[in-house]
Amino acid sequence: MAVHGQAVSDVLFAHLKEFQLFANIGEILLGLRKKNVIEDDEYLEVIDESKKKQARFLIEKIPRGGDNAFKALLESIFEKDKPFAEKLLKSLEQHESTSASSFARKLRKDLKWATAEDEESEEELPPNETSSTSKAPKKRLKKDAASEGASNSRAKDGPPPRKRRAKRDDTSVSKPNDSRSSGKR
Numbered sequence: 001m002a003v004h005g006q007a008v009s010d011v012l013f014a015h016l017k018e019f020q021l022f023a024n025i026g027e028i029l030l031g032l033r034k035k036n037v038i039e040d041d042e043y044l045e046v047i048d049e050s051k052k053k054q055a056r057f058l059i060e061k062i063p064r065g066g067d068n069a070f071k072a073l074l075e076s077i078f079e080k081d082k083p084f085a086e087k088l089l090k091s092l093e094q095h096e097s098t099s100a101s102s103f104a105r106k107l108r109k110d111l112k113w114a115t116a117e118d119e120e121s122e123e124e125l126p127p128n129e130t131s132s133t134s135k136a137p138k139k140r141l142k143k144d145a146a147s148e149g150a151s152n153s154r155a156k157d158g159p160p161p162r163k164r165r166a167k168r169d170d171t172s173v174s175k176p177n178d179s180r181s182s183g184k185r
Helices: 005-014 016-021 026-036 042-045 051-064 066-078 082-093 098-110 114-122 135-147 149-157 162-184
Strands: none
Touching: 005 082, 005 098, 016 051, 016 082, 026 042, 026 051, 026 066, 042 051, 051 066, 066 082, 066 098, 066 149, 082 098
């Protein structure tokens, strides 16, 4: 059995009925086959079976497949039914084994799923703000702009750097002089 196989088995068994009713279990099996969690011959044997048998197959196979098998299962379910995938991960987080709950937190981080607290904190922000745009950075930006006020205004209103101006002056001066000199001669 895998490192967290017993905890994974407990979680999957606790949600057996939901797996049996899961509408997209055939697509989940296909996804697991593509990710090499289940073999082609296993897939062919179980794909034509009832949903109950398919669910039982997953509950037996995933815990023996290692930690990556459970991760692949979560990814496949997440594509079709995000709330169910979240429910499975949350169940693993709440498992009595501390190593299983730390494994679940690692999975959440690897899968880049927001926690319930993250989602709540984003809901508290005004509609135009996200968690990446907070008020603190905006204030800091305003202070930076105020401290650089004179240099920023000079850069905007002042002449361009010398190198650019020299090129423009050389170009603009040489063309009219060439036309004048050629026109006079």
